[in-house]
Every structure is written in C-alpha cells, then in structure tokens.
Amino acid sequence: MSSGSYMSRRNTPLFIYAILCLAFLYVPVMFLPLFSFNDSQYIAFPIKGFTLRWYEEMWHSGPMHQALWNSIKVAAVSACLSTLLGIFAAKAFTRFRMPGSKPVIGIIMLPLVIPEIILGTSLLILVNNIGLGLSLISVTMGHMLLSVPFAVAVLISRFEGFDKSIEEASADLGENAWGTFRRITLPLVFPGVLSSFLLCFVISFDEFIIAFFLAGSEPTLPVFMYSQMRFPQRLPGVLAMGAAILMVSFIVISFAEWVRRRGSYGGQADTGL
Amino acid sequence: MTDTSAFIRIDRVSKDFGHFRAVDRVAVDIARGEFFSLLGASGCGKTTLLRMLAGFEAPSEGEIYIDGQAMSQVPPHHRPTNMVFQSYAIFPHLDVRSNVAYGLRKEKLPRQEVDQRVHDALAMVKLESYEGRKSTELSGGQRQRVALARALIKRPKVLLLDEPLGALDKKLRDAMQLELRALQQSLGITFVFVTHDQEEALTMSDRIAVMSGGVVRQIATPRELYERPANVEVANFIGQMNFFPGEISGEDGGTAVIQAERIGQVRCRLGELAGGGRSIVVAMRPEKLHVSAENSGRDYAVEGEIRNAAYLGDRSHYYVHVAGSDTPIAVSAQNADNALSDRLQSQAKVWVTWSEEAMVVLPKEDA
Numbered sequence: 001m002s003s004g005s006y007m008s009r010r011n012t013p014l015f016i017y018a019i020l021c022l023a024f025l026y027v028p029v030m031f032l033p034l035f036s037f038n039d040s041q042y043i044a045f046p047i048k049g050f051t052l053r054w055y056e057e058m059w060h061s062g063p064m065h066q067a068l069w070n071s072i073k074v075a076a077v078s079a080c081l082s083t084l085l086g087i088f089a090a091k092a093f094t095r096f097r098m099p100g101s102k103p104v105i106g107i108i109m110l111p112l113v114i115p116e117i118i119l120g121t122s123l124l125i126l127v128n129n130i131g132l133g134l135s136l137i138s139v140t141m142g143h144m145l146l147s148v149p150f151a152v153a154v155l156i157s158r159f160e161g162f163d164k165s166i167e168e169a170s171a172d173l174g175e176n177a178w179g180t181f182r183r184i185t186l187p188l189v190f191p192g193v194l195s196s197f198l199l200c201f202v203i204s205f206d207e208f209i210i211a212f213f214l215a216g217s218e219p220t221l222p223v224f225m226y227s228q229m230r231f232p233q234r235l236p237g238v239l240a241m242g243a244a245i246l247m248v249s250f251i252v253i254s255f256a257e258w259v260r261r262r263g264s265y266g267g268q269a270d271t272g273l
Numbered sequence: 274m275t276d277t278s279a280f281i282r283i284d285r286v287s288k289d290f291g292h293f294r295a296v297d298r299v300a301v302d303i304a305r306g307e308f309f310s311l312l313g314a315s316g317c318g319k320t321t322l323l324r325m326l327a328g329f330e331a332p333s334e335g336e337i338y339i340d341g342q343a344m345s346q347v348p349p350h351h352r353p354t355n356m357v358f359q360s361y362a363i364f365p366h367l368d369v370r371s372n373v374a375y376g377l378r379k380e381k382l383p384r385q386e387v388d389q390r391v392h393d394a395l396a397m398v399k400l401e402s403y404e405g406r407k408s409t410e411l412s413g414g415q416r417q418r419v420a421l422a423r424a425l426i427k428r429p430k431v432l433l434l435d436e437p438l439g440a441l442d443k444k445l446r447d448a449m450q451l452e453l454r455a456l457q458q459s460l461g462i463t464f465v466f467v468t469h470d471q472e473e474a475l476t477m478s479d480r481i482a483v484m485s486g487g488v489v490r491q492i493a494t495p496r497e498l499y500e501r502p503a504n505v506e507v508a509n510f511i512g513q514m515n516f517f518p519g520e521i522s523g524e525d526g527g528t529a530v531i532q533a534e535r536i537g538q539v540r541c542r543l544g545e546l547a548g549g550g551r552s553i554v555v556a557m558r559p560e561k562l563h564v565s566a567e568n569s570g571r572d573y574a575v576e577g578e579i580r581n582a583a584y585l586g587d588r589s590h591y592y593v594h595v596a597g598s599d600t601p602i603a604v605s606a607q608n609a610d611n612a613l614s615d616r617l618q619s620q621a622k623v624w625v626t627w628s629e630e631a632m633v634v635l636p637k638e639d640a
Contacts, residue, residue, distance in 0.1 A: 162365070168329055169362035169420075171349040173376030173427060183375075187366045 033243040041233055054240035064241065067224035071205055074136055074220055078143040079200035085144075086151030086196055087189070093152075094159040095167070105156075109149045119145065120213035127214060134216025142210040147200035154199060158192025191259045198256035202249050221245070279338075280305035280463055281326070281431060286335035288321050288487075295321040297487040298335070303465065303480075308457050310466045310474040313484035314510070319467045320359075322484075323433050326465060327356045340430055355424035356433040359440075361416045363408045363423075369395070370404040372419055376427045394422040397456065414445050421453075425460070432457075434466045438473060450476050471511050475499065483507045499558075505638050508556050515562070515602050517555040518637065529634070531555060535595045535602065536575050541634045552637040559605035561631035564591050564623050566616065571626040577602065578622055589614055593625050 035043050039051035058064060089108060093101055111119065119142070127138045166188070170180040186193075208222040215223050225241060228234045279302035288296040296318040303309045311319035324330045326337060328349035337344040339353055355376070364372050373391050382390075395401050398418035403411075411419065417437055424432055434453075438446045454477045457464045468474050474481050475495040482492045483506075491503040502508035505516065519533030521543075529543045533555045546553065568574045577593040580601060588608055592601035602625055608614050617623065 163360055163362060165358045165360055165362040166364060168327075168349070169356070169358055169364070169423075170375070171329075172327055172354075172356045173423065174350045174379045175375075176348075176350050179379075184364060 029246065032239055032246060036236065036239040036243040038236070041236060043235060043239070054236040055244075057237045058240045058244070061237065064221075064224060064237075067219050067221045070136055070215075070218050071221040074140045074143060074211075075201045075204040078140045078147060078204045079197050081140075082144050082147040082151045082200045083155075083193060083196045085148055086155040087193065089148075089152045090155035090159045090189075091185070093156055095164065105152070108152050111145050112149045116146070116207075116209040120209045123210060124213045134214055136215065136218050136220075138214040138216075139211050139220060140204075142214055143204040143207055146207065146210070147203045150199050150203060151196040154196040155189065155192050158189045162188050194259050195256040198252050198259075202252055205245075206249065279303065280307075280340060281465070282338040283322070283326075284336045284338065286322070286325060286332045286337060288318070288325060288330060289333045295487050296325070296332075299484075299487075299489050301482055301489060301492060303463060306461045306463055308454065308464045308466065308477055308479045310468060310478040310481045311484060312468055312471060312474040312481050312510075314469055317484040318487040319469075319484050320435055321487075323356075323435055323465060323467045326431070327354055327433050328352050353430040354433055355427050355429040355431075356435065357417075357420045357424050357437045359435045359437070361420040361437075363411070363416050363419055365408055367408060368404075369400070369406045369408060369411070369419055372408055373422045373426055375423060390426055394426040397425060398422045413440050414449070417441065417449070421456075425462075429462065431463045431465060434464060436468055437466075438468075439470075446473075453477065475511070483510060485510070501633060502556070502635070505554055505556070505635050508633070508635060513559050513603060513605075515557045515559065516635075517557070519553055519555055521551045521553060531634070535598050535600070536573065539573055539632060540629065541632050543634055546634055546636060550637065554635045554637050556633045556635050557627060557631050559590065559603040560588075561627060562602065562604040563626045564593065564604045564606055564617060565613075565626065566621065566623060568624045569626050572628045574624050574626040575602075576622065576624055579617060582617065584608075589617070591617060591623075593623060 034047070036054055037050050037052070038047050039049035039053065040047075092098065093105060098104075123138065123142050123145075127133060132138050167180055167184055170184045171177075175183060206222065207220075208226065211220040211223050212226070219227065221241070225238045228238045281301075281303040283299055283301040283303075285298045285300050286296060287294060287298050299318075299322060301309075311322060313319045321330060325332050326339075326344075328344065328347065331345065344352065364375065367375070370391055373394050374387055377387050377390065391404065392401070395404065398421050400415060400418050400422065403415065403419075408416070408419065417440075420437070437453075438449050441449060450473060453464075466474070466477065475498070478495055480492060480494055481498055483490045483498065485506060491498060491507045493501070493503075498507065498511055502511060502514075508514045508516075517533040517536050519531045519539075521529045522532045522538075523530040524543075527542060528540050531539050531541055531553065533539060536555070539555065541555065563569065563571065564579075568576075575595055577595040579591050580594050581592040583590040586608070588605055591604045591606065593604060594601050604625060606614070606617075
C-alpha cells in the first residue's frame with residue numbers, strides 16, 4: 001500500500017482530468033506569447049524562428065505608447081476613486097446600523113451582472129446628452145461603474161475581518177473619528193485597500209467594450225490593439241503587446257492576492273507616538 | 274445637577290433598540306472610589322448600560338452625570354472614562370508599548386514622560402519586561418493586563434470593565450480578581466464592573482446592582498444581597514435558595530404568623546413587607562438549614578427523607594423530601610464530621626432544623 005492518508009492517495013484519472021482542465025483554460029492564452037516570438041508576419045504554424053523584432057517594434061511605436069499612457073491614466077484614476085468609494089461603502093455597511101443596507105449592497109453589486117454592451121450603449125447615450133462627450137474622463141467613469149462592486153466586495157470582507165471594539169477602544173482612549181481611522185482602521189484594512197486598488201486597476205486596464213464606446217479620439221490600449229487588427233503586418237506587434245500585458249496583469253493580480261492573504265497584522269511598524 | 278453626593282449618577286436611563294427595550298428606567302448612584310458591579314444574566318442590559326457610560330450608545334431617555342457633568346453631549350473620546358473590553362480589543366498591528374501609549378498621543382507629553390508612564394502602567398499590571406513584545410504574541414491573561422494598563426495610563430476618573438475575566442481560566446481568574454480589587458483600592462479610581470458571574474461580583478464589589486430584563490432588581494452590598502435579597506429573582510440568581518410559598522395568617526407586633534408549604538407555621542419579621550399583600554414566599558439558604566438524625570432543638574424542625582445526596586468534597590448537598598411534596602428541600606452541610614455524613618448518605622429519615630434568622634420573607638411575584 002502506498003504511504004499517505006486516504007485523502008492524499010494517488011488518483012490517476014482525476015490527475016489527468018485536472019491536467020486537461022488546466023490545458024483547456026490556459027493553452028489558448030499561451031498562443032499569444034508563442035507567436036509574439038515567431039519570426040514571421042503570419043500567425044500560423046509551423047513556427048519559423050525566434051525573434052524579438054516585434055517587441056522592438058512595439059517599443060518604438062508612438063501611437064502605442066500614447067494608448068498605453070491613456071490606459072494607465074484611466075486605470076489609475078478609476079482604481080483610486082473606486083477604492084475610495086469602496087472604503088466609504090464598506091465602512092458604512094459594516095459599522096453602522098442602517099435600515100435597508102442589504103438591498104443597497106445588492107444595487108451596488110448590480111453592474112456585475114449587467115451586460116457590458118448594454119452599459120456601454122447606455123453610457124454613450126448619457127455622456128452625449130449631458131455634454132460630457134467622448135473622452136478619457138467618460139471612460140474613467142464607466143470603468144468606475146464596473147470596478148466599484150469589486151472594490152466594495154473586497155473591502156467589506158476586510159472590514160468585517162476585525163473586531164469592532166478595536167475602533168471603540170481607540171475612541172475610548174481619546175482619538176476622534178479621523179484619528180481612529182488613520183491610526184487603527186486604515187492600517188488594519190490596508191491589505192484590502194491595496195488589493196482592491198490593484199484589482200480595479202487591472203479591470204480598467206483590460207476593459208474593451210466601454211472604452212471602445214466612450215474613448216473617442218483617445219484610444220486606450222485594448223481599443224488601439226483592436227484597431228491594429230485591420231493591418232496584418234502590425235498584428236505580431238499587437239501580439240507582443242498582448243503578451244507583455246498578460247505578464248504584467250498576472251504579476252499584479254498575484255501580488256494583490258498575496259497581499260490580501262498575507263493580511264496579518266505584521267509589517268507596518270507604527271511606533272504609536 | 275442638584276445632588277452632589279453621587280460621583281456617577283445614572284438618572285432614569287432607558288435604551289431602546291427598535292421595539293426592544295434593553296435598559297428600562299435605570300437609576301443608580303455610584304460614589305467616588307467605589308467598586309460597583311452590574312450583575313445579571315446575558316441580555317439583561319448590563320453591557321448596554323456600561324456602553325452608555327462609555328458613550329458608545331446614547332440613552333433613549335434619561336441622563337448620565339459623571340462628576341457633576343451631564344454626559345449626553347460628550348463623545349466617547351472626551352469622556353473621563355476608560356474601558357477594558359470583553360475581547361480586550363488590543364490593537365493587533367501595534368506592539369505592547371504602542372498599545373499602552375496609544376491614549377497619550379493627544380496629551381502631547383515629552384518623550385521621557387511617555388516612557389515613564391508606559392513603564393509605570395506596565396509595572397502596575399506586572400508586565401515590565403513586555404514593552405517590545407508584539408501584541409499577537411501575548412497570552413489571554415497578558416492581553417487582559419495590557420488592556421488594563423492601556424486604560425489606566427489615561428488616569429481615568431472611572432474605569433469601565435466589561436466582563437474582563439470571562440475569557441481566563443479559573444486559577445488566573447481568581448488571582449486577577451484579587452489583583453484588580455487591590456489595584457482599585459490603591460488607585461482610588463471608581464470601577465464599574467460588568468459580570469454575569471455572581472461569585473466574582475460578590476468577591477470584588479463594594480456594591481452590586483442585580484439586573485434582569487433591563488431593570489435593576491436590587492442594589493446592595495454583597496452581604497446584603499446574599500443575606501437579605503429583595504425579591505425571589507435576586508434570591509434565585511445569587512447562590513442557591515429554598516422557596517416556601519405561604520400566606521400570612523396573622524400579625525402580632527411586627528412579627529407575622531405565616532402558614533407556608535412544607536414547613537408549616539412559622540413566625541417571621543416582615544420588615545419592609547409589613548402592610549403588603551398576604552401572599553408571600555419564605556426563603557432559606559441551604560447552608561442555614563441543618564440536617565440531623567434527631568430533632569436538635571432549634572426554633573423550627575420538619576421531618577423528611579433524604580432522596581438524593583451530592584458529595585462536593587468540602588461539603589455535601591442533601592435533598593430532603595417532606596411527606597406529601599415533590600419539591601425537595603436543599604440542605605448544604607460541611608463534611609467536617611465523616612461519621613455523620615456517612616450516616617446521611619443512606620435513605621434515612623432525618624430532621625431538617627433551622628432558627629428564625631435563617632428565614633427571609635419575600636414578596637410573591639406575579640407569574
């Protein structure tokens with residue numbers, strides 16, 4: 001009999017099943033980096049040879065840099081504001097007795113299930129009618145709509161994670177509401193704040209439909225990449241960009257998750273005085 | 274405020290949560306330097322009352338005065354009170370020193386004085402060498418001491434304690450009871466102590482308010498509470514008690530002649546109950562009753578049979594059934610005399626005897 005417990009015994013069929021699932025999920029994505037190193041304009045097998053040409057091309061493309069910079073601006077601003085709103089909402093939901101707080105949480109979470117194409121169309125009508133027009137500001141606001149539910153969800157679980165009497169103890173020891181928030185609440189929810197920010201950033205950075213509807217003459221990176229699809233000779237450059245974004249997203253999300261899980265109270269050294 | 278004798282005056286304070294009345298017109302005066310306990314089962318309103326003293330809940334009605342000052346407009350961070358929380362509420366991201374020094378930041382003291390006061394506060398709770406320790410590395414008893422030091426460093430006029438010993442094991446709890454009491458006496462700070470543990474309240478307090486259903490049932494010293502409970506509820510909550518419902522059949526000169534179940538006709542002083550209803554309850558503590566093989570010549574005696582006996586080490590409990598009743602009379606006896614206790618274990622016919630002082634007459638409560 002093999003060593004180990006009942007739960008850790010080897011099960012070959014299940015193992016194969018797991019491998020197949022993972023392959024189904026990730027093999028398509030792997031084509032992107034694979035062809036980004038392929039020394040051919042055509043996205044087809046067989047692979048010709050290894051090259052960094054497409055990465056170099058990407059590096060020197062002015063419009064692409066502009067699109068990247070647009071995306072970063074939109075993502076940073078919408079992630080900041082979403083996280084800020086998330087902090088307010090999470091604090092309110094977890095710390096105050098409010099009538100009807102459950103339905104209100106439901107309404108905040110609603111954009112998660114509204115199809116983005118509907119949101120995009122509605123926002124397009126809205127921004128044109130209120131005179132905001134197509135701009136990065138409109139995109140930023142649209143992205144906030146998408147990322148606020150995630151921010152609220154992440155932060156509520158963080159706020160719920162610590163004893164309410166810790167904040168009361170701070171008030172009891174003479175700190176006013178702001179002092180308590182700064183010295184107690186914020187340090188304790190900080191992992192949640194950071195992971196909310198990074199999550200919102202990635203949501204905005206990757207988002208296409210709303211940006212496509214609202215960006216006007218200032219494309220974000222996904223919109224720019226889509227526009228490049230019309231030119232076959234530029235496609236490998238887009239693949240290189242895509243591969244780079246994939247890598248950065250993966251690193252950022254892993255980091256956010258790590259921060260959220262680590263979540264303990266170590267780390268920040270506050271001397272208190 | 275008109276009366277200056279009370280240091281803390283809780284003036285007909287009520288607290289409603291929606292339709293639920295958690296605290297109902299509680300009026301309590303607490304003297305400066307007193308160790309005052311709020312005692313009751315969970316949900317009786319004692320913690321809500323304490324939280325109103327700290328300022329975490331606002332009274333729905335009534336007013337709280339501390340040292341002559343009305344508190345309803347004073348937020349928690351400006352009150353002259355500090356609290357030791359049931360969960361201790363140690364700041365998990367700060368070390369012991371920062372936890373204890375937390376409340377001093379607003380006082381803008383020079384560094385040396387902060388250091389001195391932190392040192393003194395930790396010395397007071399016997400944790401001198403723990404300054405640099407992370408708060409996550411502390412045991413339950415140490416966390417409790419840090420919470421105490423953190424509150425006391427503010428030199429509050431009133432220290433509020435919300436079941437601070439509840440989470441400790443029995444040995445540590447007993448030691449902390451004595452320590453807390455000694456600390457309170459040496460500092461002269463007014464302590465308001467919430468507990469559900471009657472033994473704890475009796476050991477430590479100058480006075481105790483027994484609460485149930487949001488209402489204060491009795492305020493008295495531990496001895497009074499035990500010896501002269503004001504009603505059946507208090508008598509039942511504090512220690513064990515035998516109840517004998519009865520009727521007053523006559524009165525002569527302040528002493529009533531009472532016809533009570535199982536114990537027959539007895540004569541008792543009525544005290545405050547004089548002139549009240551005729552239905553009363555005679556109450557007797559198990560340890561004020563005596564059980565013996567012969568009628569030993571005390572004021573009163575009744576014959577019965579021991580059906581159950583529980584051996585508790587230092588003493589035994591006997592449950593004596595009187596002919597014609599299913600409710601046993603509980604008698605507690607010291608196990609000093611082994612010969613006697615051996616004989617009483619059997620199903621012997623015995624006499625339960627008591628003197629007149631053993632009896633307390635209580636009003637009959639509406640069921």
